[in-house]
Amino acid sequence: MEKIVIIGAGLIGATLAFQLARSGRAVTVVEAGLPAAAASGRSFGWINASFALSEAHFALRVAGMAAHERLARAVPGHHRASGCLWWEETGAAFAATADRLDAAGYPVERLTRAGVLAREPALKTPPEEALFFPSEGWVDPAALTRALLAASGARVLAGVSARILVANGRASGVETPLGPIMADQVVIAAGLGAPALLAPLGLNLPMLHRPGLMLRTAPVALRLAHILAAPEQEIRQDNAGRLLAPAAAFHQSDEGGNLADPLGQAEAAMARIGGLLGLSGLWAERVVQAERPVPGDGLPVVGAVPGVAGLWLSVMHSGVTLAAIAAEGLAGEMAGQGVLPELAPFQPARLLQSA
Ligand SMILES: Cc1cc2nc3c(=O)[nH]c(=O)nc-3n(C[C@H](O)[C@H](O)[C@H](O)COP(=O)(O)OP(=O)(O)OC[C@H]3O[C@@H](n4cnc5c(N)ncnc54)[C@H](O)[C@@H]3O)c2cc1C
Numbered sequence: 063m064e065k066i067v068i069i070g071a072g073l074i075g076a077t078l079a080f081q082l083a084r085s086g087r088a089v090t091v092v093e094a095g096l097p098a099a100a101a102s103g104r105s106f107g108w109i110n111a112s113f114a115l116s117e118a119h120f121a122l123r124v125a126g127m128a129a130h131e132r133l134a135r136a137v138p139g140h141h142r143a144s145g146c147l148w149w150e151e152t153g154a155a156f157a158a159t160a161d162r163l164d165a166a167g168y169p170v171e172r173l174t175r176a177g178v179l180a181r182e183p184a185l186k187t188p189p190e191e192a193l194f195f196p197s198e199g200w201v202d203p204a205a206l207t208r209a210l211l212a213a214s215g216a217r218v219l220a221g222v223s224a225r226i227l228v229a230n231g232r233a234s235g236v237e238t239p240l241g242p243i244m245a246d247q248v249v250i251a252a253g254l255g256a257p258a259l260l261a262p263l264g265l266n267l268p269m270l271h272r273p274g275l276m277l278r279t280a281p282v283a284l285r286l287a288h289i290l291a292a293p294e295q296e297i298r299q300d301n302a303g304r305l306l307a308p309a310a311a312f313h314q315s316d317e318g319g320n321l322a323d324p325l326g327q328a329e330a331a332m333a334r335i336g337g338l339l340g341l342s343g344l345w346a347e348r349v350v351q352a353e354r355p356v357p358g359d360g361l362p363v364v365g366a367v368p369g370v371a372g373l374w375l376s377v378m379h380s381g382v383t384l385a386a387i388a389a390e391g392l393a394g395e396m397a398g399q400g401v402l403p404e405l406a407p408f409q410p411a412r413l414l415q416s417a
Contacts, residue, residue, distance in 0.1 A: 251377070
């Protein structure tokens with residue numbers, strides 16, 4: 063049986079482990095910390111394609127949403143097809159977004175204030191107009207990571223840091239404090255840890271610095287039907303009634319917010335949420351700083367590492383949206399089935415430089 067080592071037990075590594083194990087490979091996942099303790103445990107969890115940086119990125123995200131539905135059939139109980147109410151932009155920018163998504167065939171409904179209130183009666187300050195994206199939704203990325211690892215039957219070694227072994231130009235396994243683990247193929251699904259794994263191989267993977275701050279409130283009685291993306295705040299509600307929100311507005315953007323005062327940021331976010339939903343006395347149950355794993359040009363890197371046979375890379379922001387399609391595509395590529403068309407623009411070779 064072919065042996066595969068995946069470095070990293072975030073959502074990207076776990077989804078790939080599930081995909082590979084289903085196709086009969088013996089998978090070991092090596093995780094320096096605990097599964098889903100890094101970006102995947104600090105994420106907003108929104109699955110969407112309404113935000114995209116390019117046409118190719120949009121097409122990949124749309125494919126990612128469809129792949130999530132396939133994944134949800136295999137591992138049910140995690141994917142919430144809530145839809146999203148969006149009014150992050152106004153005026154001409156709002157109309158341009160609506161037209162762009164309409165033209166691309168993305169499911170979009172244009173709502174007036176009355177339509178917004180009919181969909182989300184909890185809103186105390188509804189916008190004049192909003193877009194409804196019925197096909198968007200969310201998962202709890204940490205819970206899904208753990209479920210996928212369990213369902214995969216992969217061997218998971220937690221608290222074990224890996225270093226890549228190369229013999230005769232081919233990845234031969236990983237070195238760990240537990241000893242070497244030999245493999246036919248090795249996958250780097252290490253998020254921010256990817257550059258340090260590639261550097262000893264003479265390869266430089268540039269990454270952007272994109273800090274974030276994720277707020278989770280104590281449960282509230284009010285119930286939200288959808289993800290809300292307002293100009294001042296994105297919000298979703300988990301199954302226990304907690305509200306989750308990036309404490310700096312526009313969580314998809316390059317701005318990390320004022321991370322010098324995280325608790326102040328969290329208080330300010332709760333004030334914005336309180337205003338939108340008419341809630342007072344919100345309590346921050348969890349405020350966590352996070353770093354988004356964003357490759358140097360802002361786009362995913364998924365595919366073969368050039369120059370080292372049997373070595374693969376899967377690192378990206380929007381990894382919640384893209385985890386399932388990245389896993390399907392990479393598993394196919396590793397099996398010699400070629401590159402998925404949607405992933406072709408995102409091959410690592412475009413970004414990796416010799417150190
Ligand atoms: C604040 C925030 C909000 C976000 N919101 C969204 C969103 O709404 N929608 C969306 O699609 N995406 C979102 N993202 C992005 C998404 O969460 C990430 O793209 C995704 O979680 C990345 O998963 P990963 O498995 O690649 O990385 P990680 O979850 O970071 O996992 C990588 C793992 O690799 C391990 N590792 C690193 N080096 C080694 C080594 N040498 N040996 C062993 N293990 C190693 C680490 O310990 C870590 O556990 C958000 C991210 C953040 C931070």
